[in-house]
Amino acid sequence: MTDAEELRRRTRELLAAHPPATTGRLDFLRARFDAGLAWVHYPRGLGGLGAARSLQAVVDAGLAAAGAPDNEPRRIGIGLGMAAPTLLRHGTEEQKRRFLGPLWTGEEVWCQLFSEPGAGSDLAALGTRAVRDGDTWVVSGQKVWTSSAHLARWAILIARTDPDLPKHQGITYFLCDMTDPGVEVRPLRQITGEAEFNEVFLTGVRIPDAHRLGEVGDGWRVARTTLMNERVSIGGMRLPREGGMIGPVARTWRERPELRTHDLHQRLLRLWVEAEVARLTGERLRQQLAAGRPGPEGSGVKLAFARLNQEISGLEVELLGEEGLLYDDWTMRRSELVDFTGRDAGYRYLRAKGNSIEGGTSEVLLNIVAERVLGLPAEPRTDKDVAWKDLAR
Numbered sequence: 001m002t003d004a005e006e007l008r009r010r011t012r013e014l015l016a017a018h019p020p021a022t023t024g025r026l027d028f029l030r031a032r033f034d035a036g037l038a039w040v041h042y043p044r045g046l047g048g049l050g051a052a053r054s055l056q057a058v059v060d061a062g063l064a065a066a067g068a069p070d071n072e073p074r075r076i077g078i079g080l081g082m083a084a085p086t087l088l089r090h091g092t093e094e095q096k097r098r099f100l101g102p103l104w105t106g107e108e109v110w111c112q113l114f115s116e117p118g119a120g121s122d123l124a125a126l127g128t129r130a131v132r133d134g135d136t137w138v139v140s141g142q143k144v145w146t147s148s149a150h151l152a153r154w155a156i157l158i159a160r161t162d163p164d165l166p167k168h169q170g171i172t173y174f175l176c177d178m179t180d181p182g183v184e185v186r187p188l189r190q191i192t193g194e195a196e197f198n199e200v201f202l203t204g205v206r207i208p209d210a211h212r213l214g215e216v217g218d219g220w221r222v223a224r225t226t227l228m229n230e231r232v233s234i235g236g237m238r239l240p241r242e243g244g245m246i247g248p249v250a251r252t253w254r255e256r257p258e259l260r261t262h263d264l265h266q267r268l269l270r271l272w273v274e275a276e277v278a279r280l281t282g283e284r285l286r287q288q289l290a291a292g293r294p295g296p297e298g299s300g301v302k303l304a305f306a307r308l309n310q311e312i313s314g315l316e317v318e319l320l321g322e323e324g325l326l327y328d329d330w331t332m333r334r335s336e337l338v339d340f341t342g343r344d345a346g347y348r349y350l351r352a353k354g355n356s357i358e359g360g361t362s363e364v365l366l367n368i369v370a371e372r373v374l375g376l377p378a379e380p381r382t383d384k385d386v387a388w389k390d391l392a393r
Contacts, residue, residue, distance in 0.1 A: 002040070002049045002050065002055070007049075007051065008058060010035060010049075011059050014031060014032060014037060014063075015062075018031045018032075020066055020068040028068060029069065029071055029104075029105040030101070032063075032068075033047045033105060037059045038104045039084075040052075040055050040056050040059060041055075041056065045097070046096055046097070047104055075336055076103070076106045078111055078112055078148055078152075079103040079104075079106075079108070079110035081230060082110075082229050082230045085226075086222060086225045086226045086229065087099055089225050090173070090213050090225065099175070103154075109152045109153055109154075110152055110153070110155065111146050111148045111149045111154075111156075111178070112230075113128075113146060113156065113202075114143070114156075114223070115145045115146075117142060117144050118393060120144075120361070121363065121364050124167045124220060126141075126158060126160060127141060127393075128143065128157075129141060129159060129163075130160065130161050130207070132209075135210075136207060136208050136209060137161075137206070137207045137209065137212070138204055138205070139159050139205040139207055140182075140203055140205070142199065142202070143157075143199065143200040143202070145188070145197050145199075145357075145358070146197060146198045146199070147197055147358075148336075149178065149185045149200050150187065150195075152178045154175060154177065154178060155175070155178050156173070156226060157173070157175070157207075158173050158174070158220075158222075159174060160388065161216055161217060163387065163388045164387050164389060165217070165387060166383075166385055167388045168220045168384075169217060169220070170217060170388055171219035172212060172214070172215075172216050172218070172219040173212070173218075173219035174213065175207070175212075176207055177207070180206065183200065183205055184201040185198050185199075186200075186201070189332060190350075190354070191353065193332060193333070194332070195334050196334075196335045228296065228298055228299075229298075230360070238282075241279070242275075243279070244275065244309075244340070245309050245313060245316075245340060246275040248316065248341060248345070249315060249319060252316065252320065253319065264315065264318065268315060271311055271312050271315060274304075274308055275308055278301065281301060281304070296373050297373060300369050300373060303369065305355065306352075307356070310352045310353065310355060310356065312352075313345070313349040313352040316345045317346070317349045320345055323345075325346070326346060327344070327346040338351065340352075
């Protein structure tokens with residue numbers, strides 16, 4: 001077993017061989033991956049050492065103290081939080097060795113081609129088709145609400161390969177090259193003024209069968225791995241106390257006593273406690289995870305994240321009064337990441353509205369918690385055994 005002392009030793013050796021002050025950022029990140037210090041709980045040869053997930057903090061602390069660069073995790077969150085654990089669990093050895101390294105270093109940005117105009121909350125109803133042609137698959141269809149598609153080199157994609165089967169059974173999972181000439185990315189401007197999301201049109205995109213993840217027709221099972229990891233990565237981010245949305249409103253409360261009222265004080269106290277409970281719950285959930293295999297509890301964490309963000313941002317706007325009605329910049333921008341704490345209260349209020357939609361709508365997540373965590377009876381599903389081609393659309 002790799003323990004904390006061994007990780008400290010390996011970290012010192014990495015820093016001695018590749019001093020951050022004189023080593024290029026990308027060269028350092030590649031060396032860190034090769035040393036098994038990227039994500040220590042991954043297998044040897046894939047950026048890890050097969051150590052306990054909790055020991056990653058030992059490595060991170062040592063590197064941060066030495067001023068070593070990180071891999072900008074917020075910029076490549078989809079790759080780190082969704083694509084990587086899915087590749088680790090379902091990918092072939094060749095796929096893992098090809099994709100995990102440049103994914104972790106940020107050389108290759110990833111996006112997620114799941115939702116469609118007619119298959120959002122009901123994702124399994126998707127209609128994008130993949131038809132086999134020898135050793136390749138020809139994919140055509142439309143995806144929507146795709147974060148980072150304008151930056152991505154690769155995408156995780158699910159498509160329908162057998163319309164004669166019920167909707168959950170005829171889906172296959174692929175790794176899609178976003179530079180293929182059949183891929184068209186169009187911006188979707190949001191209420192914030194930015195175009196952080198995209199719609200993606202796929203026209204005769206050719207995907208080698210070697211870039212299929214899992215068995216043909218087993219895409220829904222593979223996709224569930226992605227979805228459960230997505231909810232943990234969105235709702236269970238590691239934060240310090242007063243990290244996230246509660247931080248700015250707490251600072252305003254302390255620095256602007258003239259804005260305080262008794263009612264706002266009571267609401268702030270309640271939300272501060274709930275935010276701290278959600279933060280600690282997320283930390284406990286991460287500690288309980290088997291490597292790359294979160295359970296349905298992540299849906300509950302993501303539910304709390306969405307509700308709290310919306311309530312806290314609403315409280316902040318009320319606290320600021322007239323100032324809360326201001327907005328800093330309506331410029332149409334193709335942002336690389338979501339900056340909840342670097343913008344003003346108006347941005348936080350508007351952007352938080354999307355939290356109950358992205359990463360699984362709150363309504364769908366409530367069903368998951370009810371059925372898979374609490375063990376309540378499932379809702380009747382009349383389309384469960386009906387071929388996808390026969391479903392009303």
